[in-house]
Amino acid sequence: MSLLYLIKLTVEYKGIPQKQFIHTWLKQAEESLKAKEDGKILQLWKVVGERKVLYVMRVDNPDDIDRMSFSLPIVKEMGDQVELEVKPLRAYEAFATELNKKVTGEEDSFQELPTIPKAGLFYWITITIEYPGKTQDELLAVWLQEAKAAIGGKKKGSVVDIWKVIGERKVHVLMCVDSPYIVDRISFELPLMKQMGDSVQMEVTSVRPYEAFYDDLKKLAYSNLPPKSSTVLSEPKKCNYFDFFGFSLLVMRVDKPDDIDRMSFNLPIVKEMGDQVQLEVTPLRAYEAFATELNKKVTGEDDTFEELPTVPKEGLFFWLTFTIEYPGKTQDELLAVWLQEAKAAIGGKKKGSVVDIWKVIGERKVHVLMCVDSPDYIDRISFQLPLMKQMGDSVQVKVTSVRPYEAFHDDLKSWSSC
Numbered sequence: 001m002s003l004l005y006l007i008k009l010t011v012e013y014k015g016i017p018q019k020q021f022i023h024t025w026l027k028q029a030e031e032s033l034k035a036k037e038d039g040k041i042l043q044l045w046k047v048v049g050e051r052k053v054l055y056v057m058r059v060d061n062p063d064d065i066d067r068m069s070f071s072l073p074i075v076k077e078m079g080d081q082v083e084l085e086v087k088p089l090r091a092y093e094a095f096a097t098e099l100n101k102k103v104t105g106e107e108d109s110f111q112e113l114p115t116i117p118k119a120g121l122f123y124w125i126t127i128t129i130e131y132p133g134k135t136q137d138e139l140l141a142v143w144l145q146e147a148k149a150a151i152g153g154k155k156k157g158s159v160v161d162i163w164k165v166i167g168e169r170k171v172h173v174l175m176c177v178d179s180p181y182i183v184d185r186i187s188f189e190l191p192l193m194k195q196m197g198d199s200v201q202m203e204v205t206s207v208r209p210y211e212a213f214y215d216d217l218k219k220l221a222y223s224n225l226p227p228k229s230s231t232v233l234s235e236p237k238k239c240n241y242f243d244f245f246g247f248s249l250l251v252m253r254v255d256k257p258d259d260i261d262r263m264s265f266n267l268p269i270v271k272e273m274g275d276q277v278q279l280e281v282t283p284l285r286a287y288e289a290f291a292t293e294l295n296k297k298v299t300g301e302d303d304t305f306e307e308l309p310t311v312p313k314e315g316l317f318f319w320l321t322f323t324i325e326y327p328g329k330t331q332d333e334l335l336a337v338w339l340q341e342a343k344a345a346i347g348g349k350k351k352g353s354v355v356d357i358w359k360v361i362g363e364r365k366v367h368v369l370m371c372v373d374s375p376d377y378i379d380r381i382s383f384q385l386p387l388m389k390q391m392g393d394s395v396q397v398k399v400t401s402v403r404p405y406e407a408f409h410d411d412l413k414s415w416s417s418c
Contacts (some may be wrong), residue, residue: 004042004089005065006172007055011074012081013275019221021078021275022265026221028074029214036210042115043161043174045124045207047279048257049264054124054207056089056163084357089163089272092171096147103137103144110147115161120176121257122160123183123208123283125362129169129192130199132327138157145191158182174207180283180361184290186329187362188297198326198334204362206257206283213261220265249319249402251284251358276345284358284367292343297330297340305342308349315371317402318378324364324387325394340386353377369402 032055035041042054059065065086069075093110100108131139150173153159160174177183183204189195192200205268233245264270264279288305295303326334345368348354355369372378378399382388387395392405 002058002060003062004091005055005057005059006085006087006089006163006165007057007060007065008189009053009055009074010083010085011051011053013051013078014081016078016081016275018271018274021172022217022220024074024077026214026217028072029210029217031073032210033214036092044210045174045262046210046213046279047124048208049260049279053210056161062088088166089172090166092147092162092164093151095164096144096151099140099144099147103140110151113151114156118176118364120156120158120178121180122207123175123177123180123362124205125173125183126203126205127171127173127192128201128203129171129194131169132199134196134199137296139196142191142195145195149191163169178283179291183283183362184285184359187295188335191259193300194331198329199332202362204283204360206259206260206281208257210259216258216262216265248405251277251356258360274367278356283361285361287342287357287366288346290359291339291346294335294339294342298335305346307416308346311352313371315373316375317404318372319400320368320370320371320378320400321398321400322366322368322387323398324366325396326391327394329391330358331393334391335388337386344386375401 002266011025016024032041032044032053035057036044040059041055041057043054044332045054046052047054057065069084069086070079072082075084085294091112093112096110097108100110129139129143150162150171152301153175154162158175158177160172160176162171164171175183187202187204188197252260260281264281265274266276270277284309288307291305295301295305326332343353345357345366348370349357353370355370355371357366358367359366370378382397382399383392388397
């Protein structure tokens with residue numbers, strides 16, 4: 001009997017030069033790709049911009065996973081800085097077959113579908129399901145609808161593969177799409193989200209094929225020239241950059257996720273002291289585009305919110321992160337309030353208090369960059385926004401004081417000349 005496991009590998013390299021680290025990772029990549037070629041690894045993906053890798057492996061015995069955790073090249077050379085997280089999985093089709101029998105009493109089976117290679121943008125989605133106030137029968141009935149939709153997505157090719165975590169109400173989905181907007185849309189349109197989305201959490205991670213990452217590793221290891229990237233950091237239209245207390249926030253526009261991943265190795269601060277640098281990458285979309293879809297979903301109207309330019313302004317800058325839950329509400333109720341919120345936020349951008357605003361792809365999370373004359377203003381809006389007034393008990397706001405990176409750069413120059 002073959003067993004499926006998800007392995008998440010996270011790597012640090014404190015005290016190790018970047019060049020040595022890259023050569024070690026190159027050996028690791030070569031062995032991993034060989035295992036994939038031999039059929040031991042079914043899926044192999046690099047998390048964009050972060051030192052993390054996702055494996056789905058098929059083994060005959062759990063002992064094989066444990067032995068592997070000691071024999072990997074990267075573990076042998078720097079295992080004290082490698083973290084492995086292992087989760088047992090099962091094919092979603094097998095779970096759906098049992099679910100169908102439990103809900104309907106029918107013996108129909110869902111055949112396991114092969115993974116079909118496809119080009120596009122790849123996202124790893126983790127769905128966690130709770131069901132407060134519902135019976136198990138009610139949960140399973142909705143979950144069966146969800147399973148049928150997901151397997152239908154696999155037949156069409158948008159779902160590359162899908163698994164359920166053994167013994168947990170958790171599902172992992174690997175998607176390939178032409179636009180990140182598709183991922184955001186399904187986060188509202190899936191049966192689970194429509195009927196009990198207040199109890200479902202989605203975490204979306206941008207990933208890239210490990211083969212492409214391996215090609216970049218070889219270039220980094222054996223050449224002084226960085227891999228070509230279409231990203232130009234100095235071009236104002238490409239990014240907004242803010243610093244806060246030793247950390248930096250960078251919003252970038254790129255042609256493909258690979259550009260972010262290459263940048264994560266080529267930044268000067270990473271080359272010189274990357275063992276002490278952490279990058280966290282989150283896929284975003286313009287809030288105006290999200291608001292346009294939200295408006296159509298709520299009102300049925302085709303009004304478009306045009307993407308507004310960022311207007312430079314002086315003042316106090318704050319980075320706000322909104323995390324939205326909606327226990328006890330329907331999705332329609334949430335979306336109606338969120339539309340009011342979106343209109344207010346875009347109105348704030350027109351007035352200049354909101355410098356820019358983005359929605360996190362596939363998650364109920366919004367990032368807002370604000371410029372105000374007084375911090376008191378931020379405190380007031382935390383009570384006055386439509387979301388806060390109508391369902392503030394289910395909204396978390398994290399506020400961080402930030403400063404323009406140009407000002408920090410000026411300070412750096414003055415300090416370095418002392």
